[in-house]
Amino acid sequence: MSRALFWLAAIGCCIPLLPVPEKVLAFVAPCALILGIALALSVGNPYPNQSKKVSKVLLQAAVVLLGFSMDLQKVVDAGRSGLVFALVSISSVFLLGWIIQKLLKVRPLTSLLVSTGTAICGGSAIAAMSSVMEAPQEDVSVAVGTVFLLNGLALVLFPPLGHLLHMTPDQFGTWSGIAIHDVSSVVGAATSFGGGAIQTAVAVKLSRVLYLVPITILAAYLRSRNSDKASSTAAPLPWFIALFLLASIVSTYVAPIHALGPTVKLVATAGFALSLFLIGGGISKNTLRSVGFRPLIQGIVLWLFISLIALVAVLQL
DSSP: OHHHHHHHHHHHTTGGGSOOOHHHHHHHHHHHHHHHHHHHHHTOOSOHHHHHHHHHHHHHHHHHHHGGGOOHHHHHHHHHHTHHHHHHHHHHHHHHHHHHHHHHTOOHHHHHHHHHHHHTTTHHHHHHHHHHHTOOHHHHHHHHHHHHHHHHHHHHHHHHHHHHTTOOHHHHHHHHHHHSOSHHHHHHHHHHHOTTHHHHHHHHHHHHHTTHHHHHHHHHHHHHHHSOTTOOOOOOOOHHHHHHHHHHHHHHHOHHHHHTHHHHHHHHHHHHHHHHHHHHTTOOHHHHHHHOSHHHHHHHHHHHHHHHHHHHHHHTO
16 A cells, blocks of 8 residues: 555656646645655655665756756856855855854754755755755755745745835846745746746846855865764765756757757656655654754744845845
């Protein structure tokens, strides 16, 4: 029974490969995570060891495939105009996240993942950072769950707020690209707002995705330095980040590959959803209890912080 339910749910994670609306895609990943946790806590995961190994590979592959949806020229153009703000806002989120982690005694890895997801690009950033840091499944699950919960709220709240504040499409696109965590949710919110906001929103969000490269490399370096010198196991190099950057370059300058970008993005979304389902399937009541509710508080504070400073910044444009 548990095996049949497991395989049925895993197949359901491939919904992004079907012709479904963009708004639906924004909820596939969080639903997959919740489904995995629900099955694990009810009937159990029949493949616990295999799930852990496969989920790690899928997460890394999804990050690499995301690179094929990027046009580096547009991303660089969008990022150049807001370079200083991006650096300040990303650094501020990590600093505030560290302060909250100390005050609330959040598990360090969970706190790092929540901060990374908030500062850069939601679940994709968490996937990259968790692979570099070899984070336990409970940390990844709670961080992703926190980020996607706030993604859902932003998807509903941001478009009417944008209209209420009489924002232009460029203003809303910039705001949502900075303040909404995940790329798919940014697309959904900008589509709901209308007026061509989606072009600015995607360019701004993907320009922040590029910060995955230096941040994950820095994390790998610091982890290597702080590892037990008596241990012969070195921190893994984030090779998949190099492949992500290579995929972005190939997609930008090889026209036939660039044309496949939307299709590859759907494959990446399905792979990401399946990996989150497998991560959720490795959760137990004890692991969730050990993490607690504090990461959610951290996530809310960080999200409100980045949303407000981004709103003030774009309204000055």
